[in-house]
Amino acid sequence: MRARAFRAVSRTAVALGVAGALVAVAAPVHAAGKGWELDALSVxxxxxxxxxxxxxxxxxxxxxxxxxxxxxxxxxxxxxFLSENDKKESWYGGHGTSMASNVLDVAPKAKxxxxxxxxxxxxxDYQTWEQSLANPNPQSAHALRNAIRYAADSGARVISLSLGTENAFTPYDEEEAxxxxYALAKGVVVIASAGNDGDGENLVAYPVGYPGVIGVAAxxxxxxxxxxxTVHSYVDVAAPGVxxxxxDIKSKGRVSEQGSSQAGALTxxxxxxxxxxxxxxxxxxxxxxxxxxASHPQRHDPKTGYGVVDAAKALRAAGKVKPAPYVMPVNAKGAGAHFGPGDDGTPRRVGQPLDVLLLVFAGVFGLFAAGMIIGGLLLLRSGRRARRRLASPPVAGMPPRQW
Structure with missing residues (x-):
């Protein structure tokens, strides 16, 4: 399954499978910290x-x-993990560099x-999701799952996934799950962006839809x-996304962008x-x-989860939590036994809202089936009437029906 970077796009762009980051005028490097997002997160x-x-x-x-x-x-x-040699290209790493800067704006002493x-x-060589299905290169097709395992084995404590698929028929990839x-079982927290399809068809996205992933809305x-x-029940929290x-790799400075990608990286x-x-x-x-x-911890909704993240409040609350061993058992198949204390591996919220396209297809097929049933009943009824007429005695003065 091929993932793509999440960026805010219009309805038309979604329909065409084309997206672009929405950017404003480039700002100098020293503009870091002057945006509203850090104050909103109480950084x-x-x-x-x-x-x-x-x-x-x-x-x-x-x-x-x-x-x-x-x-x-x-x-x-x-x-x-794409096994390519593109680092010298002018476009290389545009989205990834921006996400790295968002992480470091919040955690300046992290790596x-x-x-x-x-x-x-x-x-x-960019491919849409549909094109990637026909990609015969297993290295490319398995890049995301391989990168996740590599990160878990290389000492990362957090994995940031500002990427995903948005398609009515996106498959659930068991190996990615x-x-x-595997990463969760080794104590790695996995953060994923919710997606940017909320003003379109609002399709289910992965990897944010996998169990154990912390889903972040913009x-x-x-x-x-x-x-x-994107609006779904797997949204756990929200963070600034506009x-x-x-x-910015072009100006060597900064630009203003928007998307759930940024929300995930900040979280x-x-x-x-x-x-x-x-x-x-x-x-x-x-x-x-x-x-x-978060901002409304007593009330979950699929738009913003439990609300906007509050970094200072979370840190103060963390001091009251009894630490648990973060290295969880990993079984012979490389999967974790559970994600943390009190968790048996089952997501707390199961089932997602129906996707629009799937709902439309189901409705069309349902109407077709209902029409067939009604048509069959009408034919059956008319056949019975015909048989009753044939069985009735002829009316005086009229010849019998001829076939």
Missing amino acids: PAAHDLSEGDGITVAVIDTGIRTNHPVLAGRATEGPD VLGLRAIRDREDP KAIQ STPSGGRADFS DIWGA AGVTALILAKYPKLAPRQVGDLLQRT
């Missing part, structure tokens, strides 16, 4: 407790320009490990859902803050902390 207050020291966040994306001034030497790159598993849209469970300055953010300052940064201070917390415990300290 300045959280920095009194943690800045992410000693935590590695694996950003599985389109690659990273590690020499970008905004990253300031805090990012490295691992293997290219980012970049792992390339998808292509930038400017890449001449196992790779995520929010606005008012705390509500950004109109493009007018976010991210690293990965908050997770790094928590684990730097309390490294023994299990993935499920971190997820619970983010949820019960």
Whole structure:
């Protein structure tokens, strides 16, 4: 299954399978921290407790320009799981570099490990989901699952996935689900963006839809859902996703972007803050902390989950949680036995809302079937009437029917 970077797009762009980041005028490098997103996440207050020291966040994306001034030497790159040699291309790592900067804006003393598993849209070899189905290269088809396992084995404590598929017939990939469970079982918190199809067909997306993944929607300055953010029951929390300052590979500075990609990366940064201070917390415990300290912890909704993440509140609450061993058992098949204390591996919320296209197809087929049934009943009824007429005695003065 091929994933793609999540970016905010219009309805028309979704229908055509074409997307582009929405950007404003480039800003100088020193603009970091001047955006609204850090205050909305209470990051300045959280920095009194943690800045992410000693935590590695694996950003599985389109690659990273590690020499970008905004990253300031805090990012490295691992293997290219697409097995390509594109680092010298002008378009290389555009989305991934931006995501790395969002992580580091929240957790400035963390380290980012970049792992390339998808292509930038400017890449001449970029493929849509439909095209990737016919890709005979198993290295490309399995890039995401391989990158997840590599991150888990390389010391990352957080995996940031600002990518995913959005298609009415997107398959549930069992091997990707196992790779995520493998990471969770080793104590790695997996963060994934909810998707940008909320103003379109609102389709189910993966990997955010897999059990154990913390799903993040995009929010606005008012705390509500950004109109493009996908709405589903697997959304756990929300984070700023509009007018976010991210690293730009063209200007070497920053630009304003929007999407659930940014929301996911920012939440990965908050997770790094928590684990730097309390490294023994299990993935499920971190997820619970983010949820019960968010803006509306008593009320879950599929638009923003339990609300906008509050980094400072989550850190204060984490000090009251009894740490649990974060290394969970990994069975012979490489899958984890469970994700954390009190979790038997079953997601707390099962079942997703029906996708629009699937609902339409079901309705059409349902109407067709109902029409066939009604037609059959009418034919049966007319046949009975005909038999009754034939069985009736002829009327006086009229000849019998002839066949």
